[in-house]
Amino acid sequence: MTLREIEAKTILRKHKKIDSWFLSHYGMNLYRGCAHNCVYCDGRSEGYYVNGEFGNAVAVKVNAIEVLRRELNPRRKRTPFKRSYIMLGGGVGDSYQPIEEKYQLSRKALQLIHGYNFPVHVLTKSTLVKRDVDILKEINKRNRAIVSFSFSSVNDEISAIFEPGVPPPSERLETLAFFKKEGIACGMFLLPVIPFITDAPKFMEDSIKRASELNLDFIIFGGMTLKVGRQKDYFLKVLRKNYPDLLVEYENIYKENKWGEATGEYYSSINQTFNSLAKKYKIPRRIPLGLYEDILSENDLVIVMLEHIDYLLKLEGKKSPYSYAVYSISQLKEPLSTMKDSLQTLKGVGKTTERIILEILETGSSSYYQKLF
Numbered sequence: 001m002t003l004r005e006i007e008a009k010t011i012l013r014k015h016k017k018i019d020s021w022f023l024s025h026y027g028m029n030l031y032r033g034c035a036h037n038c039v040y041c042d043g044r045s046e047g048y049y050v051n052g053e054f055g056n057a058v059a060v061k062v063n064a065i066e067v068l069r070r071e072l073n074p075r076r077k078r079t080p081f082k083r084s085y086i087m088l089g090g091g092v093g094d095s096y097q098p099i100e101e102k103y104q105l106s107r108k109a110l111q112l113i114h115g116y117n118f119p120v121h122v123l124t125k126s127t128l129v130k131r132d133v134d135i136l137k138e139i140n141k142r143n144r145a146i147v148s149f150s151f152s153s154v155n156d157e158i159s160a161i162f163e164p165g166v167p168p169p170s171e172r173l174e175t176l177a178f179f180k181k182e183g184i185a186c187g188m189f190l191l192p193v194i195p196f197i198t199d200a201p202k203f204m205e206d207s208i209k210r211a212s213e214l215n216l217d218f219i220i221f222g223g224m225t226l227k228v229g230r231q232k233d234y235f236l237k238v239l240r241k242n243y244p245d246l247l248v249e250y251e252n253i254y255k256e257n258k259w260g261e262a263t264g265e266y267y268s269s270i271n272q273t274f275n276s277l278a279k280k281y282k283i284p285r286r287i288p289l290g291l292y293e294d295i296l297s298e299n300d301l302v303i304v305m306l307e308h309i310d311y312l313l314k315l316e317g318k319k320s321p322y323s324y325a326v327y328s329i330s331q332l333k334e335p336l337s338t339m340k341d342s343l344q345t346l347k348g349v350g351k352t353t354e355r356i357i358l359e360i361l362e363t364g365s366s367s368y369y370q371k372l373f
């Protein structure tokens, strides 16, 4: 393993529009590169500019905490922070990969997040996060904390092939059970399922069933992308060695596509399988309202609920008009409650959307949303 210590200019990644998958306006990568070395990781693709051989080279942002302290300090900020979860994890390096044991950047980042009074959402594949249960409980008491783990399935043997550097799914599930017992909300990111391997209904059902048995608060689902270049080449090399018969199937669904996406037919078929299984086990397919209703501003609450409605309708194979309204609302400077009488002047807001927005503004929820959930 090659280790490089680097200095970062910024740490907080900002999203102008709230990310309704994670309920977050802010995220961070404390490390570049990831020793977990998942075969499908898109951090391997050229677009992320991770230097060296992915999986074997990690850069540590040694000044991360100093920079983050500056960035989180409200007195140094011209525009106020938007209230939302701060996302720790994802991107181009797991925040709890082995080197975290030595540098403790994630632990120190959590302490800062707590000090500045933010909720946090941790997404990882590493059981090392258990070390920080004390601080996560403190954050959860004053604000909120969510701990999520990602899985491509709950099968330990398949995981050993595609996720060679991480604890097996059985240990990740045990860790989720541990956090649930500690009173912290937990989610499963069933993402990505691996085409023709872990996307089989049997494997998906095993995962969803385990999530339901552990009483997890939600499952976020997604298929795999394979960007042409390093990511695709490496994945196909491992596939050729372990599942040579599947190469032709992959050629059929991964055509030339800038984002490495598979065909729409493929994604809609796995989405349908996921949807019916999640409904069978009655597990939320998005982070539920109870985990964010008291955190977000009214505009963000409306944006997230409309985006969740949009996602749930599309999962059912239905059309949804809500993304236009979401875009218009995300551009607003004023709170929606100041324009209750003129909502229909917003692009994409018709009578039905107006009704949903007004109900959210008045009650903090939407009966239409609740019905879909």
Ligand code: SF4
Binding pocket: 034, 035, 036, 037, 038, 040, 041, 042, 043, 090, 091, 092, 093, 094, 125
């Ligand atoms: S844990 Fe996440 S960031 Fe690390 S290699 Fe796996 S998919 Fe990539």
